Amino acid sequence: MIEFGNFYAQIAKKSLASWLEVLPKQLKVWRDEQAHGLLPNWEKVLAKLPDQSGAKIDLTNGVTIEAKEGLAEGQIRKVENLLRSYHPWRKGPYRIFDFDIDTEWRSDWKWDRLAQHISPLKYRQVLDVGCGNGYHMWRMLGADAEFVVGIDPSSLFLAQFEAIRQLAGNPQNIHLLPLGIEQLPPLQAFDTVFSMGVLYHRRSPIEHIFQLKDQLVHGGELILETLVVEGNKDTVLTPQGRYAKMNNVWFLPSVDLLALWLEKCGLEQVRCVDVTVTSVQEQRRTQWMTNESLEQFLDPNDPSRTIEGLPAPKRAVMIARKPSANDDD
Numbered sequence: 001m002i003e004f005g006n007f008y009a010q011i012a013k014k015s016l017a018s019w020l021e022v023l024p025k026q027l028k029v030w031r032d033e034q035a036h037g038l039l040p041n042w043e044k045v046l047a048k049l050p051d052q053s054g055a056k057i058d059l060t061n062g063v064t065i066e067a068k069e070g071l072a073e074g075q076i077r078k079v080e081n082l083l084r085s086y087h088p089w090r091k092g093p094y095r096i097f098d099f100d101i102d103t104e105w106r107s108d109w110k111w112d113r114l115a116q117h118i119s120p121l122k123y124r125q126v127l128d129v130g131c132g133n134g135y136h137m138w139r140m141l142g143a144d145a146e147f148v149v150g151i152d153p154s155s156l157f158l159a160q161f162e163a164i165r166q167l168a169g170n171p172q173n174i175h176l177l178p179l180g181i182e183q184l185p186p187l188q189a190f191d192t193v194f195s196m197g198v199l200y201h202r203r204s205p206i207e208h209i210f211q212l213k214d215q216l217v218h219g220g221e222l223i224l225e226t227l228v229v230e231g232n233k234d235t236v237l238t239p240q241g242r243y244a245k246m247n248n249v250w251f252l253p254s255v256d257l258l259a260l261w262l263e264k265c266g267l268e269q270v271r272c273v274d275v276t277v278t279s280v281q282e283q284r285r286t287q288w289m290t291n292e293s294l295e296q297f298l299d300p301n302d303p304s305r306t307i308e309g310l311p312a313p314k315r316a317v318m319i320a321r322k323p324s325a326n327d328d329d
């Protein structure tokens with residue numbers, strides 16, 4: 001049988017090369033848009049963080065960064081205060097030197113729910129779409145991924161990520177680009193693509209799944225996590241107004257319908273590995289995120305409902321594979 005593997009590898013490389021031509025322009029447009037926002041201030045904060053090159057980091061059970069020898073107590077408190085200026089911290093937690101960034105979300109719980117089910121990340125090139133401040137990207141690196149790229153259009157999350165990266169000694173195999181998924185051409189370059197907490201924010205979930213598939217190499221793995229509702233293949237909830245006070249929520253399918261969408265988009269070996277109702281222990285107000293959180297988004301008399309009377313947040317983790325190049329696609 002004729003093997004077309006190299007041919008496809010060439011396509012993947014070409015798509016990367018043409019992207020690298022447009023990427024600097026995309027990043028410049030983004031930077032120009034931020035010029036009158038808070039990014040310049042956040043960059044000043046970054047410049048005040050200590051040089052931690054060669055710092056010890058431990059990514060096995062969480063994200064822990066050790067202070068370099070000689071960093072005085074006063075400097076540590078200064079770092080803590082500088083990091084506090086990046087409020088609100090949503091995704092984490094991070095252990096920095098002798099203090100914890102106790103974030104709104106216990107993002108480690110989500111990681112623990114899915115890590116055992118995904119293909120080992122060792123030697124893999126990974127893309128995390130809607131990565132927030134990059135918490136899960138560090139965990140991916142801790143699972144031995146070769147190279148991790150995250151995309152997220154939020155400038156605050158980029159600043160938080162860069163702060164953590166700087167304190168971790170600026171490792172070169174983890175990067176966050178301030179882009180939306182719609183700005184990525186079909187790169188066909190990543191062995192594993194994560195999209196967690198993004199699909200319900202997209203106006204077209206089917207388009208989103210195709211965009212994710214287009215980032216994968218043939219045979220690559222997609223991990224898709226999103227809000228779901230009870231029901232069968234015919235069930236999808238489109239909130240008329242807000243959902244849990246969020247005004248940008250479009251489609252909450254049942255797990256069966258989500259699986260059908262993935263299959264219809266040409267993915268295979270589709271399976272649901274976890275469904276969890278979000279608890280007020282997993283998403284809550286903390287010292288590092290003092291705004292409203294899940295407790296305020298739920299009906300105080302019936303926590304199984306949102307404040308709008310809709311089913312309370314429940315999230316599913318789906319795993320699927322993009323067919324091999326020589327499979328019928």
Ligand SMILES: Nc1ncnc2c1ncn2[C@@H]1O[C@H](C[S@+](CC[C@H]([NH3+])C(=O)[O-])CC(=O)[O-])[C@@H](O)[C@H]1O
Binds near residue numbers: 132182
């Ligand atoms: N067009 C877009 N393209 C890419 N990202 C986007 C886009 N629009 C918004 N985002 C980003 O998608 C992220 C959604 S949060 C999930 C974080 C992490 N993944 C988590 O699983 O904890 C939702 C949640 O709280 O779960 C935000 O950081 C947005 O800036």
